[in-house]
Amino acid sequence: MNTWIDANSVLLQQTLTTLLMALSIQIPMRMGVFSFAGIGAFGIGGYTAAAAMIHLGWGTFPAIAAGVVFAGAVVYVLGLVVQRLNGLYMGMATIAFTLIVAVVAVNGGELTGGASGLFGALGDLTLGAVFLVAVVVVLLTQFTESGGLGRRIDAVREDPELANAMGIDVGKYRRYSFLVSGMVGGLAGGLTTLLRSTITPEEVNFHLVVLALTVIVVGGSRSWVGVLIGSVVFVWLPTWVAFVGEWEEFIYGILVVLAAVLLPDGILGILRGLWHRIRTRNTRTTPTAAGARDSAESDRTAEELEVAEP
Template identity: 40%
Template sequence: MTLSSWYAGNETTIITFGITFLLAMSMQVTMRVGVLSLAGLGFYAVGSYATGIVVLRDIIPAPVAILASIVVCGLLSLAFGLALHRVRGLYLAMVTLGFVLILGVIAANGGTLTGGANGMYGVPITISAPEVVLASLVVIAAACLWERGRAGRATNALRTDQLLSTSVGIDARRMRNISFLLSGAIGGLAGSLNVLSFGAVSPSDAGFAMLTTMITVVIVGGQRSWAGVLLGAILISWLPTWLVWFEGATREIILGLLIVVLGMFAPDGLLGVFSWLFGRLRGIRRRSVPPPVAEPPPARQLEESSRVR
């Protein structure tokens, strides 16, 4: 099988993988600072419908619509985070879930503007797999900056213990606001790419099925780094093709068992498993290398030491 034939047969899967990765990243950037927010899925819906409306009605070009979606969703998410700065934990998760459900109701009752319960169709398809992969690489580059250096140390500390982090001078509120800004921007980007790749969007696109997928990717891959989200997105996107000889119910059972096993024995996901295996291999390699043998001192040095004695 040539590369071109493989690409032609898997282009839709590649696009789905990229959008799934971006959507899961909109959740991971907030979880990295210890915030459980599902608002990224809501801004995914906002980005999808807003881009679809303006492109379908030929108001602005598709590239401008994508950029506008990133900026507007990022700012709206920042405002949303500022309004909920006192809400924590599961309460924040419930509030953001309610936000997603409200957006679904608005989309389903939006009439001709949103297409109602049937959704919006006929949006010009201007995005293909290379553009989605490029957008994913840009987000990965931004995530590398977010997870390294001073910001990376601060987010690691906040995820572990927010009170202790605040006591040593870390601005928890500022880091939380930045995470909401990034979450909304990435969610808006994923939504724009989705509608411009498939030409349609419906209220179910941001429903419980997509919510479950987003959470599953983060849990299976690992929430500590973008690399874990990438592993989870690859597994979730390509698992149906790997298990093509199983029936639908069997595939769901296998995926469910995988989540249960990882949740019980690998809370850090596949990334944690690979990190543990890599550490074990490095330890074995170090033990297998013999220690260096010390060279005997030269004869002149032995003579000088004997004279001193």
């Protein structure tokens, strides 16, 4: 097992950072906010961590923390600016924000390395450390998916007017979704950058939006479990279909189209459906078996009474 982990440590790290990046979009979506600002936060967190390490000589985790805080603050301010937008307009505004981050990076001079980016920001990160960080984020995300908080978030997404009538401050939940999205996106960017030791403006672009959205759609948008499934599929897919050579991108596209058409709730939706059918079948079988036992006992009791009669 350890040999397999060592041989695939890069893919495992990439899976965890992709999970965090996709969560930065999935979390606001669960609150009904169609925002891609988490991808811009990915770039902000990555550049901040790299600049803090290269220019200021900071250590790995202080540099990552700086990226998380700065990205969260910037995206929260963005949320205040665009909070009146919804749907497609919100999506376009936040995509524009991501593109603006890339433009600022290109024109950032020595601070961002310009078009060439920053190099040499190699952090002291291990697979265990990245895994621990991802587990903490997942546990906090699970807290928002269950219990009273999870039900309030579902209400904010499904029926904002009803949620307001019930005393839930919909605007506050949506503003906080930008803050959390920015922090998680900044964390993903900082970890990715310090694992690779470099970041360039080309890495913070529309293709990351497509990747994160594809991960969410294929895996499932209603839970972090679906995001994890999608991350595993699309990080490991190139290794699974490497034998097809130049047809790799074609197969990738076919899988995405099939998932979008045939799996409206993602792979997680199929797994939940199977689990529900299994539980339903067991529930139906148990009362039947209990009824058979009761019937047999009734028959034995009747026979005993007949024998006992004179």
